[in-house]
Amino acid sequence: MEHPILIINGSPRGEGSNTLLAARALAEGLGGAAPASAIRELSLRDLTIEPCRGCFGCWRATPGHCVIRDDMRTVMDALAEANTVIVSFPVYFFGFPGPLKTALDRMIPVMHAYDGGETLHRVRESFGEKRFLFISTCGFRVTEGIYDALRAQLRAIFGDPAPLLTAIPQAELMQVEQMRPIVAHRLDLVRRLGEQLAASPAPDASLLREIESPLILPKAYHRLVSMMHGTEGA
Numbered sequence: 095m096e097h098p099i100l101i102i103n104g105s106p107r108g109e110g111s112n113t114l115l116a117a118r119a120l121a122e123g124l125g126g127a128a129p130a131s132a133i134r135e136l137s138l139r140d141l142t143i144e145p146c147r148g149c150f151g152c153w154r155a156t157p158g159h160c161v162i163r164d165d166m167r168t169v170m171d172a173l174a175e176a177n178t179v180i181v182s183f184p185v186y187f188f189g190f191p192g193p194l195k196t197a198l199d200r201m202i203p204v205m206h207a208y209d210g211g212e213t214l215h216r217v218r219e220s221f222g223e224k225r226f227l228f229i230s231t232c233g234f235r236v237t238e239g240i241y242d243a244l245r246a247q248l249r250a251i252f253g254d255p256a257p258l259l260t261a262i263p264q265a266e267l268m269q270v271e272q273m274r275p276i277v278a279h280r281l282d283l284v285r286r287l288g289e290q291l292a293a294s295p296a297p298d299a300s301l302l303r304e305i306e307s308p309l310i311l312p313k314a315y316h317r318l319v320s321m322m323h324g325t326e327g328a
């Protein structure tokens with residue numbers, strides 16, 4: 095397998111993405127001694143992906159293949175090559191950013207047609223076994239409550255247990271020069287998470303708690319973010 099680890103970056107910020115920093119750390123940890131070339135990145139903002147037309151052509155006319163000819167083919171080819179897929183995204187209104195939701199909708203060809211039975215669709219055998227991991231960052235000062243809807247959505251899509259979804263809060267700090275040591279330490283924790291996931295399916299709950307804890311005291315964050323957004327005293 096040429097690129098066993100695939101990062102799908104759903105942030106519109108490209109190289110300026112907070113989440114991409116975390117996704118890369120996770121991939122490095124997972125990859126261990128594997129060469130950097132084992133990790134492939136796709137940034138959705140660089141791809142042209144139409145919304146799903148809801149035509150069910152991928153179930154009827156061309157089973158397993160979407161009828162739309164656009165860059166989703168690149169994503170599907172990369173998915174086919176990977177055994178671990180890291181979905182990297184900023185939380186937008188407690189959900190996935192639009193372009194990522196669009197790409198996820200366009201993955202419906204990997205499912206067998208709905209047969210009137212169970213709610214969970216069976217995945218086509220040709221898609222193979224893949225491990226999905228979701229990593230995110232958010233602007234709020236804590237992660238509690240922010241990811242409830244997304245976690246429920248992943249459970250509904252993938253079944254129980256759902257794929258791991260972890261996140262770093264207060265992420266506006268990740269690009270702030272003075273925060274570098276704190277951010278570097280947090281990214282080390284994410285790298286360690288990747289190492290753990292390479293060895294076992296379930297990571298340490300305490301490590302996840304550390305990753306999801308605030309980077310700085312909430313009061314200080316409030317102050318800083320107010321200054322950054324020019325809302326101080328407003």
Ligand SMILES: Cc1cc2nc3c(=O)[nH]c(=O)nc-3n(C[C@H](O)[C@H](O)[C@H](O)COP(=O)(O)O)c2cc1C
Pocket residue numbers: 105106107110111112113114183184185186187188189231232233234235240265266
């Ligand atoms: C349209 C929009 C909606 C957002 N919604 C939320 C939200 O619901 N909760 C939250 O904590 N942060 C929210 N944020 C903040 C982003 O999740 C945060 O800035 C994130 O770190 C950006 O990651 P990125 O640099 O990888 O794009 C929102 C940002 C935008 C632009």
